Amino acid sequence: MGERLPSLPALRVFEAAGRLLSFTRAAAELNVTQAAVSHQIRALEQQLGQPLFRRSTRRLELTAAGRLLLPAAASAFSTLERAVAELGRARAMLGITTSPFFGARWLAPRLARFAGRHPDIDVSVRHTQAVLDLAAEGLDLAIRSGRGYWPGVEAELLVPMDLVPAAAPAVAARLGPDARTAIAGATLLHNETREEWADWLRVAGLDPHLSEQGPVFDDEHVLVEAAQSGQGVALVAPGVVAKEFEAGALVEVADLAIESCGYYLVYRPGGLDVPKLAAFRDFLMAEAGRGAPPPRRAWGKNVLPPGAKML
Structure with missing residues (x-):
């Protein structure tokens, strides 16, 4: 000794x-x-x-x-x-996780404004498609796409994902004034599955089996790029690809939207008692123009509200 x-x-x-x-x-x-x-x-x-x-x-x-x-x-x-x-x-580092697509298209352009208002809070973003366990991964908050029901967490709707058909201006011009019907003969671009287009065609009064054609992309970045480059018509959420609409790279080709899932803020019960998380939540809600709705209560393990599906 x-x-x-x-x-x-x-x-x-x-x-x-x-x-x-x-x-x-x-x-x-x-x-x-x-x-x-x-x-x-x-x-x-x-x-x-x-x-x-x-x-x-x-x-x-x-x-x-x-x-x-x-x-x-x-x-x-x-x-x-x-x-x-x-x-x-x-202690002032805020750990969050979100998908690469949402992180790049919606979240990243806003982080500089958050840093300007809260220079004492650093944000660490982990991009993944996987649904991570917040406690096990040491994360404060997630932004997940879905219906808003995950066991043991609070979820608040941030950005709705009502989907509209969109394409490059040249493709939209070829579809003509009756684009809703003309879409039946267009190349449909799919995101991972063909289910969303089947739903849209059904609501539009068209044959849902038409969704069985067209390329499928497992990356939303590539889907949007394919639509912008004139390869076909994609179903997109205007709130997430607002930049492309504002720039005229994409245009809505039919005035019919279908309800899909949304992007939700997800955190552990009591998470808003942590000042850094509450500050980030309030900032994102203001950016999304959603005010401050009450958080959705956490549903118990293996217990879902009527009509909800496990994601």
Whole structure:
């Protein structure tokens, strides 16, 4: 066993007094009395068995032992201060997860505004299609697509995903004024499955079996790019591809939307008690123009509301 280390308060007092070469200034810096500084230095010298300062009426000097100890004490406290600062930054780090498509199209363009309003909160975004367990992954919040029912979490609708048929302007022009009917002869672009187009065709009064043709994309980025490049007609959520609509790269080709799932803010019960999460939630809701609706209550494990499906 090595020598027992002196107390941290005594070393802190010594570091300040040695750096400033003044008990008076050390007391002022540490917000204690000069008598308290003298007491701590005497106790430290007694424990070490040797003097650390040479005192005179006009000046204070370090002894050889003091000169040896001071840089070590200063380095130790500097290391501690950096570690504590890192812990503080970690507490202010907000860990979230979302899909690559939503992260790139909707979330990323808004993060700079959040940083400007909350410079004390850093955001770490993990992009994945998987539904992650927030507690197990150490995450604060998720943005998930679905119907809003996941066991054991709170979910609030952020961006609805009503789907409309959209295409490049040239493709829309070829469809003509009766685009709803003309879509039956267009190339349909699918996102992972053909079910959404089957639903749209059914609502439009067209043959849902027409959805059995056309390429299928497992990446929404590629689906949107294919539509923009004139390869066919895709079902898209206007709130997520607003940039493409505003730029004229995509246009809505028929005035019929179908209800789909939505993008939801998901967090553990009581999550809004954490200031950084509450600040981020309020910011995103304001960005989405959804105000502050009450959170959807958490449904118990394996218990879903009537008519809901497990996602």
